[in-house]
Amino acid sequence: DSDYAKDPDKGRSITGYTFLVQGCVVSWKATLQHVVALSTTEAEYMALTEAVKETIWLRGLLKELCVKLNRVTINCDNQGAIHLSRNHVFHERTKHINVRYHFIRDVLEAKTVEVLKVGTEHNVADALMNMVPGHKLQHCLELLSVGIG
DSSP: OEETTOOTTTOOOEEEEEEEETTEEEEEEEEEOSSOOSSHHHHHHHHHHHHHHHHHHHHHHHHHTTOOOOOEEEEESOHHHHHHHHOOOOOTTTTTSOGGGGGHHHHHHTTSEEEEEOOGGGOTTHHHHSOOOHHHHHHHHHHTTOOOO
């Protein structure tokens, strides 16, 4: 997930993701993006790329621990970012996006990772990105198998 242009000083967006393996949280991150995104879709695409990079690292770690993963599923709540990740054609509107973020297309083509659309109400990364009402926070924590007190 990303929170578009939330940095009040530089206009940068925030990237957030959470990874679960067999229902247990094994990795999470919320961090300021390194460059300014020019749209919500671009910010989400950059966040999606960071999540795919983490997937590759986690796959290597789990392999060292003799745990085999099948295809990893990443949920994304932005249809535009999903479309960009699957479309290998460079368009006038996307040519400004740094090539470093386009490697995601090769990873998806290798079918080691798949990206699926998830509704905002089921996006657990929202708890990392936004101030959410108590009931939404509780729902995210339940999805993460984390209890409070």
